[in-house]
Amino acid sequence: MRHKNVEIVAEKCALQEILDVIGGKWAMSIIYALFSGTRRFSELERMIPGINTRMLVKELKNLTQNGIVTRKVYPTVPPTVEYTLTPKGRKLEPSIAELYKWGQEYVK
Template sequence: MKKQTNEPAPSECPAAPQLQRALRVLSGKWKGEILWQLVGGKRRFGELRRAIPDVTQHMLTTQLRDLENEGLVKRTVFPEVPPRVEYEMTPAAKDLKPVFDELSRWANAHGRLESNPSVADDGAEGRRTGAPDHPSRSAP
């Protein structure tokens, strides 16, 4: 016999569509890292590229365009030679700072998060550990 609960199924939750949209907007290998870099203020493309060394120029450009289209990043082009472009968080993205702070707190509390489960194995069956992709950062 199936257990009955008074709680709605996840798909029936009134907040589910908004959460799904938020996750879609923020999904992408580099979007979180880009936004984290912009928490401290305006950054130029080259600064972002150096701050996130594993991202390709093409992928950084693509992810920045996606974030701009979603209204999370503002791109400012200065009419100079050579052209100067700066990226900054919009007010909507700045509202995500508490989320980043909480994720940082969570990562610090859980210490060793797996970065590549196929590489780091602590020997326990089904349980893998490893170092985080990036050192823990405190929120600016």
């Protein structure tokens, strides 16, 4: 009996770690926007209604630190910054697509 409780706690911890990486309010929207390819910061801002600049910066920083997104800065004036999903980030596509389908069916 005690062994089963330990497994449940371990599963919750793993799930919490996953949510720490992709569970930010805007993280899934950013990842979804990047499925179609590399985007500049301003493009992402326009593609995600309701997000403000500060939150986009925060979420992109978190996704970059966790290896989901890469950030490339070009030496132009003003600086051009592009974001792309890493292979690790691309692996989220089927899961997020399924969540999207589920939402279309059950969230109205």
